[in-house]
Amino acid sequence: MDQFKSKLAGHRIQNSPKIQKLISELVEAVRGEERELVSIRAPQAEAMDHGKHMFDDVAKYRGRPLQYQFVGTGAGHGAYVEVEDGSVKLDLINGIGVHIFGHGHAKIREAAVRGALSDIVMQGGLEPNHEYMKLSKLLVEHASKRSRLKYVWFATCGSMANENALKIARQKNSPAKLVIAMKNAFAGRSTMMAEVTDNPAYKEGLPEYNEVLRIPWYDSSKKTSSADSLRAFKEIVSANPGQVATFIFEPMLGEGGYRTAPRDFFVPILEFCREQKIAVWADEVQTFMRTGELFAFETLCIGEYIDICTIAKTLQTAATLYTEDYNPRPGLIAGTFAGSSASLAAGMAAVEMISGEGYLGDSGKIRKTHRAFIKMLNDLNETSCKGLLRDAGGMGLMIAVTPLDGSKDKVNKLLQVLFKNGMIAFSCGRDPYRLRFLLPAILEQKDIDLAGKILETSILEMMQ
Numbered sequence: 001m002d003q004f005k006s007k008l009a010g011h012r013i014q015n016s017p018k019i020q021k022l023i024s025e026l027v028e029a030v031r032g033e034e035r036e037l038v039s040i041r042a043p044q045a046e047a048m049d050h051g052k053h054m055f056d057d058v059a060k061y062r063g064r065p066l067q068y069q070f071v072g073t074g075a076g077h078g079a080y081v082e083v084e085d086g087s088v089k090l091d092l093i094n095g096i097g098v099h100i101f102g103h104g105h106a107k108i109r110e111a112a113v114r115g116a117l118s119d120i121v122m123q124g125g126l127e128p129n130h131e132y133m134k135l136s137k138l139l140v141e142h143a144s145k146r147s148r149l150k151y152v153w154f155a156t157c158g159s160m161a162n163e164n165a166l167k168i169a170r171q172k173n174s175p176a177k178l179v180i181a182m183k184n185a186f187a188g189r190s191t192m193m194a195e196v197t198d199n200p201a202y203k204e205g206l207p208e209y210n211e212v213l214r215i216p217w218y219d220s221s222k223k224t225s226s227a228d229s230l231r232a233f234k235e236i237v238s239a240n241p242g243q244v245a246t247f248i249f250e251p252m253l254g255e256g257g258y259r260t261a262p263r264d265f266f267v268p269i270l271e272f273c274r275e276q277k278i279a280v281w282a283d284e285v286q287t288f289m290r291t292g293e294l295f296a297f298e299t300l301c302i303g304e305y306i307d308i309c310t311i312a313k314t315l316q317t318a319a320t321l322y323t324e325d326y327n328p329r330p331g332l333i334a335g336t337f338a339g340s341s342a343s344l345a346a347g348m349a350a351v352e353m354i355s356g357e358g359y360l361g362d363s364g365k366i367r368k369t370h371r372a373f374i375k376m377l378n379d380l381n382e383t384s385c386k387g388l389l390r391d392a393g394g395m396g397l398m399i400a401v402t403p404l405d406g407s408k409d410k411v412n413k414l415l416q417v418l419f420k421n422g423m424i425a426f427s428c429g430r431d432p433y434r435l436r437f438l439l440p441a442i443l444e445q446k447d448i449d450l451a452g453k454i455l456e457t458s459i460l461e462m463m464q
């Protein structure tokens with residue numbers, strides 16, 4: 001076999017020590033240029049005009065200004081990213097949860113460069129290259145350890161992976177077409193995913209298709225919360241017999257406010273779905289790789305119930321995983337793109353690193369970072385920012401806190417002040433609006449300390 005391999009040009013490229021050395025040297029040279037990006041830096045006087053032009057041009061050509069004065073230079077190091085105005089920011093949002101290993105990580109970059117050396121830029125389902133096959137195998141092997149998930153189909157964004165999931169559920173359970181989702185759910189930006197999403201601001205002017213019904217998310221302050229949601233679920237099903245195709249849920253409410261729920265909240269609902277043959281669909285677009293296990297359904301120990309699972313973001317592309325029972329008939333799901341060769345290769349490196357380099361489990365790096373970050377927030381809330389950073393929580397590398405009075409205006413203002421002071425975060429939830437962090441897995445204690453300092457300065461600045 002090995003002899004045969006050396007006859008294939010592609011295998012010679014993959015195994016060539018000379019090419020490997022060139023890639024390593026290239027990545028090392030680039031990293032060398034990024035050496036200084038190890039902390040925050042204010043905008044640089046000589047770069048500010050240039051930066052402003054770039055920020056303004058984004059607004060000019062897309063018809064809407066940037067949320068932040070941010071266009072990256074393409075250089076970054078760990079949790080720090082360089083901006084075209086010469087500033088360096090502590091990036092705690094990472095493209096909304098995409099760059100799980102932060103910026104300029106050597107192994108991710110090497111993988112992406114290797115992928116980029118492929119004969120093709122984009123891969124798809126018709127003529128995939130080996131990265132497609134290897135990533136499929138890796139994902140299915142991991143997913144099937146603690147669930148019945150057996151197959152995977154790639155897409156290029158979470159919304160499209162979700163569209164595929166919905167089609168799979170509806171085909172199998174046809175003619176049932178209704179969807180049960182959570183209040184405050186977020187599922188993406190396609191027409192149907194905007195319908196699943198429970199935020200009027202994201203679908204202004206769109207028609208209602210009336211295909212989504214909702215149950216309340218877990219409320220830890222209400223003793224009857226789990227029973228209330230189960231009852232609401234059962235009421236929907238009995239009012240629509242044979243009509244409910246699927247139940248979609250985020251293992252932790254994401255855009256809806258970073259609210260967690262215990263296993264006991266989910267299990268009775270999932271048992272009922274199983275009994276009623278309603279497809280259980282975990283939308284792990286945001287939670288994948290972040291909760292201390294590879295899948296949040298593992299963190300919650302609910303893998304046995306999952307029929308369909310969607311992932312994206314940290315994967316560097318997107319995918320729908322499903323069981324044997326839900327394997328759709330040919331023709332239902334396809335699509336030109338599965339991802340770029342670079343993104344498939346980098347996604348594979350990310351999965352391998354998260355699952356094999358000490359990040360998972362209770363004593364793994366993800367949960368340690370979670371505890372340290374929450375501690376920093378709680379310490380501030382009890383000392384210099386007393387009562388101004390409440391309710392810190394989340395799962396793993398997804399953390400939110402309610403700042404100030406939790407109003408939209410104040411939180412948006414705070415985000416801009418944080419940005420000015422060197423840190424990038426985002427918001428989630430409504431009433432209250434929360435400050436959201438999608439932390440990189442490589443965050444160090446010194447970065448958490450710096451985040452604490454910037455937060456403290458910014459909150460106090462807001463109080464002046």
Ligand SMILES: Cc1ncc(COP(=O)(O)O)c(C=O)c1O
Nearest residue numbers: 157158159186187188254285286
């Ligand atoms: C839970 C969830 N589902 C779906 C999506 C949509 O993913 P994408 O933006 O890649 O289409 C998101 C994006 O934030 C998400 O958080």
